[in-house]
Amino acid sequence: MDSDRPGAPRGRVAVLTVVALVVVLVCSGLGVWQWQRGNVVVTEPPARQPVAPVSRIVDAGASGAAAVLSADEVGHRVEVSGTFDPSVDLLVPGRSLDGVVGSWVLGVVVLPDGSGVPLVRGWVPEGAAAPAPPVGQVDLVGVVQPPEASDVAPSTAVLPAGQTWVVSAADLVNRVEYPVANAYVTDSAPAAGLEAVPPADPGQATRRLDWRNLAYAGQWWVFALFAAVIWFRALRDERRGTGEDDPGPPPEGSADGVDDGAGGRDMSGAR
Known part of the structure; x- marks a missing residue:
């Protein structure tokens, strides 16, 4: 029989080891794959998403939580179509660009529905004159940003007419109807004479955890551990079956033998 040949046990051990290794690698890989699927990217970073109409991202008529930009709306590229309100042509002083102090040039674009969207047209260095807002229909692409709070203002000093410290709807609603x-x-x-203002917040991808896929990942890793345990027990049983774990008979001259160290003669009954 094959089991009587010395090479047969070694062959079975080799097969068991290969099979166990394959199962562990496959189950571990499937676990990693399920873990990656469990960390789901709900939306790509806003800057990588297609340009959307500004009315789809911001709503001037919204109130409460609906009026606050979500994490996947901040930094979104939008298309703004409308006309500049000629009565809103403001400078926002104390703004630096590449280490140079200057001002943002702020206007409001009136959309077809009659609402307004604040628009930072660009930046000018301190003391430079800003070009007037364009007349007539405009179509431009920009990046959505959350309104500024009053604490970002570099000063609380009263500004001259035509200037404001922050870009905020709370300030602009007092200037328009x-x-x-x-x-x-x-x-x-931006138009000639203005430099682009980089978005203060580029936005980020939205993620969530898919617990079902994470549970599947744990199951695959348990299977891999189970396969390793089965391999270890099979290897132990195989060694026992071939006698590799049997310590064998005690050596001659030991306490369990009959050799008393005197040439093999039992002298226990000698006088």
């Missing part, structure tokens, strides 16, 4: 979105947009391609 129509609703203004609780957000602002930075123009990505």
